[in-house]
Amino acid sequence: MKNRLKVLRAERDWSQADLAERLEVSRQTINALETGKYDPSLPLAFKIARLFSQPIETIFQDEA
Amino acid sequence: MNERVGRQAARQSLAQKILLGSGIFGGFVGAGSAMLENMGVTLPAPLVFGATLTAIVVLFWVSIIYWRNIDEAARAAHTFAWFWGGTGGMLALLPICVLVDAERLVAMFGQRDPVEWVALGFVSLITAQLLGYGLVWAGWWLRQR
Numbered sequence: 174m175k176n177r178l179k180v181l182r183a184e185r186d187w188s189q190a191d192l193a194e195r196l197e198v199s200r201q202t203i204n205a206l207e208t209g210k211y212d213p214s215l216p217l218a219f220k221i222a223r224l225f226s227q228p229i230e231t232i233f234q235d236e237a
Numbered sequence: 238m239n240e241r242v243g244r245q246a247a248r249q250s251l252a253q254k255i256l257l258g259s260g261i262f263g264g265f266v267g268a269g270s271a272m273l274e275n276m277g278v279t280l281p282a283p284l285v286f287g288a289t290l291t292a293i294v295v296l297f298w299v300s301i302i303y304w305r306n307i308d309e310a311a312r313a314a315h316t317f318a319w320f321w322g323g324t325g326g327m328l329a330l331l332p333i334c335v336l337v338d339a340e341r342l343v344a345m346f347g348q349r350d351p352v353e354w355v356a357l358g359f360v361s362l363i364t365a366q367l368l369g370y371g372l373v374w375a376g377w378w379l380r381q382r
Contacts, residue, residue, distance in 0.1 A: 197245070202310035205381035214309050 177233045179207045181225050207228055245306045252303035257294055310381070318374035326369025330362060 182192050183205065189207070193200040196217065205211035212233075222229045266288075271278065304312065337346075348356065 198308035199311065201378065202308050203382070205310055208381065210381045211310055217309060237258070 174212045175209055175236060177204065177232050178203075178221070181227075181232065182207075194221055247304055249306035252306065254300050255299045256296070258302060259292070259299070263292065314374055314377045317377050318370045320371030322369035322371070324369075325373070326365035326367070327362060329369065330365045335370045 178192075182189070187195075189200045189203045193203045194211070196203070198217070207215060218229050218233060222232060225232060270280065307315075342354075349357070
């Protein structure tokens with residue numbers, strides 16, 4: 174699954190560690206999410222959407 | 238770092254240290270026990286049973302603390318690694334079980350009593366599973382980079 178996490182983070186000038194802290198996950202998890210190799214759970218996806226004040230579908234795009 | 242994340246990270250770090258410390262302590266206990274056995278000293282069975290039971294309870298408790306304080310990707314890595322690495326390690330032992338025979342075992346480990354053969358089988362299984370688990374766990378994180 175593709176996502177715009179890296180772009181959204183860069184727009185706010187946050188480091189991976191900053192975003193990890195805000196989402197209460199590890200920096201490794203943020204890296205895995207940004208590279209699109211790990212898909213978040215629904216609760217984490219909602220948390221990300223709330224943090225960036227955007228709908229989930231504008232952050233995550235299904236490649237199917 | 239906010240307070241909640243700080244506490245969570247501290248608990249996770251503590252649990253990791255206790256898990257690692259328990260492993261090292263277990264190794265020392267095992268080595269000590271083997272040394273005593275070689276010296277002809279046999280520990281009372283209730284003492285060994287009690288110590289084992291205590292270790293299991295402590296390790297389980299620490300594992301719960303650890304599990305509750307890691308994030309979902311870390312949990313996914315452990316779950317994936319245990320399923321594929323643990324079962325893979327177990328399956329990898331099957332050909333060895335087919336190939337091995339009593340004479341070969343005695344040649345390798347000497348004449349042992351049945352309890353020791355059971356213990357050897359158990360340790361072999363756990364070792365193979367942990368090796369598989371460790372490899373797959375490391376591979377899972379490398380793949381996410």
